[in-house]
Amino acid sequence: MNIFLKNDFTPTLDSLHNLLDKTTDKEVFLELEKNIKQLSKFEQHYSMLSKAIDASIIIGITDQRGCIVYVNEKFCEISKYSRSELLGQNHRIVNSGYHEKDFFKEMWRTIAHGEVWEGEVKNRAKDGSNYWVKTTILPILDDRGKPSLYISLRTDITEGKVAQEKLVEALNNSAQEEIKFMAYHDSLTNLPNKRMFNEDMTKLITHSSQVGQDFAVVFLDLDRFKQINDSLGHTIGDMLIQEVAIRLKERIGSRGRIYRFAGDEFILVFPGCTKDGMEEVSEELLSVFEEVFVLANSYQIFTTPSIGISIFPEHGQDFDTLLKNADTAMFVAKSNGRNTYQVYEAWMNEHHREALTIEQHLRQAIEKNEFEIYFQPKMDFSSERIKSMETLLRWKNPILGNVQPDKFIPIAEETGLIIKIDEWVLEQARRQNKEWNDARLTDPLRIAVNISALHFRLPNFVSLVEDTLKKTGLAPELLEIEITESSFIDNIDECINSLTKLRNMGVFVAIDDFGIGYSSLNYLRKFPISSLKIDRSFIQEIAENQEEIAIVRAMIYLSHELNLRVVAEGTETKEVIELLRELGCNEVQGYYVSRPVPKQEFEKIVRRINGD
The missing domain is CATH 3.30.450.20 (PAS domain)
Structure with missing residues (x-):
């Protein structure tokens, strides 16, 4: 082919065919024919490739x-x-x-x-x-x-x-929905939160005003929740909050909406519900807590609620006022012994302000030396002598005057100040009893100190008792720790462990106010305790009520079968004293023997009764 191609010549099929028609040289003819075939094949491939490229x-x-x-x-x-x-x-x-x-x-x-x-x-x-x-x-x-x-x-x-964009859009929408959900819901319980409450209330108030309809706002707070958190840890506390939320949702259903604000605070709103209708709802809410909460397969926790209620529009026409008044009513419910409900009334504002004032002064009471210990003797039936006593705290504030224990103790428990107060009482009581026994005031006296459930469940409580005994030099057998049944309702095994350590140290332990809490005979037989104190509510009417006599007789019999001493509280008449003696009670404590008195008066009472 090179003999035909020059620098300015580009062969095509037509030009090669023309050359083929004109040549007479056989060799050239064959060469041209060969190149024509090659070029024809190349153009076919090129055409196919071009079409393929153009199509894709x-x-x-x-x-x-x-x-x-x-x-x-x-x-x-x-x-x-x-x-x-x-x-x-x-x-x-x-x-x-x-x-x-x-x-x-x-x-x-x-x-x-x-x-x-x-x-x-x-x-x-x-x-x-x-x-x-x-x-x-x-x-x-x-x-x-x-x-x-x-x-x-x-x-x-x-x-x-497009598929990718749709996926990204879906993910973005999902993320936005998740972000929105998180903004309006509590992360622990998935209940609507305070922000959602504010928005819902704005709509509900507008609607209710237009149609002339009442609705109820319920402030529900768990009793002694701080004690559970401090003694068992926040993990168990969180589990309890989650279980409470589940129970409330199951019980309330579509009748109302539940919000979680913070900590152990829940707000419930019941559209269309009047003051009269809230009594049944409140009783139903209280019943939610009757059954024990079983957490982490081992912790059995009893808790109760304090409930405050406000009604729109009677108790407020904006959500801030309604919420504040429901909170105030809840505080009154807590002050009245917990596990109850209160509907807001105007006088409660003053009550709430008083409680806040008490808390403010209570925080400085120890440092300002405003507390004083009173002593109430216990008389032993077998010897007719005073062999032990109970310490009772009194508080005199220069501004508030004498503040009764039933006013400041619940506040101290709710705020956690009770731990610091317990420690102060414990040390003062031990020092005083050591002084009396060293001075041989009478027979060796055992002194009883009330310890809050919150304090008893702390991991370092037993160590605190041991350290204080060493510092004061008081013999362990002359100290008695009084704790209520509520101290045992959360972690039975840990409680038994602490009680065993106290007993091994020689310290006595009494169950105070027995019969009014969550009594369990199965647990009671396991507790290494020394005595039971029958609550005054069973003693006050024992002389006139045969049913009360039967209950007290059963308590005394049970205690003796478990090798426990029995102390009856609230004994005020000779008739009650003699009846308790016949029933086999071991000790009595009450106004008949003596009211709680200061140190000097207690010394006189002991000398008079013991004849020393």
């Missing part, structure tokens, strides 16, 4: 200014423009506006330097629809090495990108 690749060519000089059919098909509409137009004719300006600046910077650019571009078709193309732009350089043309090769990736 979107091709566009622009000049150095970005004007379109060539597009293939695929380009027209995806852009929905005809070739005549595209040629001569700037490439921005398909710009969707999706990409930032910096995106195209970087693309042009790359190709203007003769470099290949690759990326994904979102374009807009003639009908306004968008499509995505994966794009490669190849600069064609002139003799000076400058781009003269730009060939863009694109493949359609719209389906995948």
Whole structure:
């Protein structure tokens, strides 16, 4: 073939056929025939390849200014423009506006330097629809090495990108919903939170005002929750909150809405509910807590609620006032012994202010030496002598005057100040008894100190008792720790462990106010205790009530079967004293023997009764 091709000659099938027709040289004829076959085969392959490329690749060519000089059919098909509409137009004719300006600046910077650019571009078709193309732009350089043309090769990736966009949108929507849920719900219980309450109340107040309908706001606070947190840990406390939320939702259902504010505070709203209707609802709420809460398969916890109620519009016409008044009523319920409910009344505001004032002064009472210990003797029936006593705390504040224990003790327990107070009483009582016994006031006296359930359940309580005994030098057998049944209701095994350590030290332990708490005979037989104190509520009417006599007789019999001494509280008449003696009671404590008295008077009473 080289004999036919010159530098300015490009063979085609037509030119080769013309040469073939004119030649008479057999050798040249055969050579031409061979080249014709090869070229024909090449053009067939080229045609097939060109069609394949044109069918799958979107091709566009622009000049150095970005004007379109060539597009293939695929380009027209995806852009929905005809070739005549595209040629001569700037490439921005398909710009969707999706990409930032910096995106195209970087693309042009790359190709203007003769470099290949690759990326994904979102374009807009003639009908306004968008499509995505994966794009490669190849600069064609002139003799000076400058781009003269730009060939863009694109493949359609719209389906995948749309799916991706939908996925991202779905994820974003899901994330937004999650964020919104978190903003309006409590993370521990998934109950609506205070923010949701405020928004819901605004709508409810508007609606209720328009239709003339009442609704109730209920402030529910768990009793002694701080004690549970401090003694068993926040993990158990959180579990309890979750279980309370579950029970409330199951019991209330669609009749009302439950919100968790913080800690152990729940708010319940009952649309359409009047003051009269709240009595039944409140009793139902109290019943939610009658059954023990079993947590982590081992902790059995009894807890009760204090409930305060306000009614719209009688007790407030905005949610701040309604909530404040429900809170005030709840505080009164807590002050009245807990595990009860109160509907707001105007006088409660003063009661609440008084409680806050008491708390403020209570926090400084020890440092200002405002507490004093009184002593109430216990008389032993077998010897008719005083062999032990109970310490009782009294508080005289220079501003508030004499503050009764039933006012400040509940506040001390709720705020946790009771621990510091217990420690002070414990040390003062031991020091005083050591002084009396060293001075041989009478027979060795055992002194009893009331310890709060919160304090008893702390891990370091037994160590505190041991350290105080060492510091004061009081013999362990002359100390008695009085604890209520509520001290045992959470973690029986830990309580038994602490009681065992106290007994091994020689310290006596008494169960105070027996019969009014969560008594369990099964647990009682396991406790290493020394005595039971029958609550005064069983003693006060024992002389006139045969049922009370039967109950007290059973308590005394049970105690003796368990090798426990029995102390009867609240004994005020000779008739009651003699009846208790007949029933087999071991000791009595009450006004008949003596009221709680200061140190000097107690010394006189002991000398008078013991004859020393």
